[in-house]
Amino acid sequence: MASVKSDEMLEQSQLIYIAGASHSGSTLLDLLLGNHSAISGMGEIHRLSLQPETRLCSCGETINNCPYWNKIAHLTAIEFGLPIIKWEEFCVTHIVGTKYLRKFPTALDLGLIAGQMSLLKIGSFLSSDIKKYINMAANSWLLFDVIAKVQKASYVVDSTKSAGRMKVLYLTRPKNTRIIYLVRDGRAVTASAIRRGQQMSQAAKLWQRVNKNLLLMMRTIPQESILTVFYENICRNPEREMRKISAFLNAPYESIMTKLNISKTHNIPGNPMLFEREQEIQIDERWKSQLTSFELKIFDDIAGNLNRHFGYEN
Numbered sequence: 001m002a003s004v005k006s007d008e009m010l011e012q013s014q015l016i017y018i019a020g021a022s023h024s025g026s027t028l029l030d031l032l033l034g035n036h037s038a039i040s041g042m043g044e045i046h047r048l049s050l051q052p053e054t055r056l057c058s059c060g061e062t063i064n065n066c067p068y069w070n071k072i073a074h075l076t077a078i079e080f081g082l083p084i085i086k087w088e089e090f091c092v093t094h095i096v097g098t099k100y101l102r103k104f105p106t107a108l109d110l111g112l113i114a115g116q117m118s119l120l121k122i123g124s125f126l127s128s129d130i131k132k133y134i135n136m137a138a139n140s141w142l143l144f145d146v147i148a149k150v151q152k153a154s155y156v157v158d159s160t161k162s163a164g165r166m167k168v169l170y171l172t173r174p175k176n177t178r179i180i181y182l183v184r185d186g187r188a189v190t191a192s193a194i195r196r197g198q199q200m201s202q203a204a205k206l207w208q209r210v211n212k213n214l215l216l217m218m219r220t221i222p223q224e225s226i227l228t229v230f231y232e233n234i235c236r237n238p239e240r241e242m243r244k245i246s247a248f249l250n251a252p253y254e255s256i257m258t259k260l261n262i263s264k265t266h267n268i269p270g271n272p273m274l275f276e277r278e279q280e281i282q283i284d285e286r287w288k289s290q291l292t293s294f295e296l297k298i299f300d301d302i303a304g305n306l307n308r309h310f311g312y313e314n
């Protein structure tokens with residue numbers, strides 16, 4: 001298995017990790033951040049090794065056919081001292097089972113929750129999942145360094161959103177990691193899931209579980225490394241929110257951060273449809289007309305308390 005070469009390129013990049021539930025507006029935020037002259041938006045970077053043949057880059061090509069991602073693969077191979085890197089074989093993701101359905105935490109979960117890299121390293125001798133996870137994080141950071149160098153950017157954005165990936169990336173380089181916790185009204189997120197065929201009870205449980213996992217994983221991360229941002233606020237007042245994010249990153253605000261412009265990006269979206277639909281920032285509140293009173297009652301019974309905790313009132 002490829003290992004990270006320790007050379008002058010390491011420890012160069014700063015990561016902005018967007019954490020949150022799926023369908024919380026992370027593609028939008030990733031694109032807005034990526035407009036900044038010192039920030040490179042990457043999208044859901046874990047998809048590089050999951051779906052390189054089918055997933056479309058924002059340039060319109062599949063990952064394997066995109067000239068930008070081919071260039072990054074070439075430069076990453078040089079860093080590894082390998083003749084070639086195929087994204088299918090380059091581990092920047094490691095999915096552990098059906099994580100949302102597990103009742104009991106694994107050794108990997110416990111190590112990540114405890115937030116001790118030394119504990120994870122000891123655990124890696126006993127658990128192949130932990131070993132793969134640590135390797136995945138090391139590979140990802142090397143990739144971030146390559147991308148930052150190519151893009152002449154100080155920051156790279158990973159909008160994968162999941163809690164485990166967030167934590168292991170943070171533990172690998174805590175000083176280089178900034179987390180934006182993106183929150184969206186659970187009723188909007190579940191309405192989106194229902195439009196894709198899910199039941200409300202299932203969607204509400206998932207939204208709640210993902211957010212609780214994130215809150216749990218963030219407990220051992222210092223508050224100054226985390227900024228909570230609300231999707232609705234970004235849509236209603238993008239300038240105010242992007243100024244807030246700029247201050248958090250200690251990067252000067254640039255007015256282009258409020259413009260939705262994908263013409264020159266090579267971003268791997270969670271939801272490729274967004275690129276076809278969205279030309280300007282518009283709040284999506286279809287849930288208000290689409291959810292029935294019955295569905296709203298189910299949501300409230302399951303996840304109403306957490307939604308109100310975030311400030312969303314009935």
Ligand SMILES: [Zn+2]
Binds near residue numbers: 066067265266
């Ligand atoms: Zn591309």
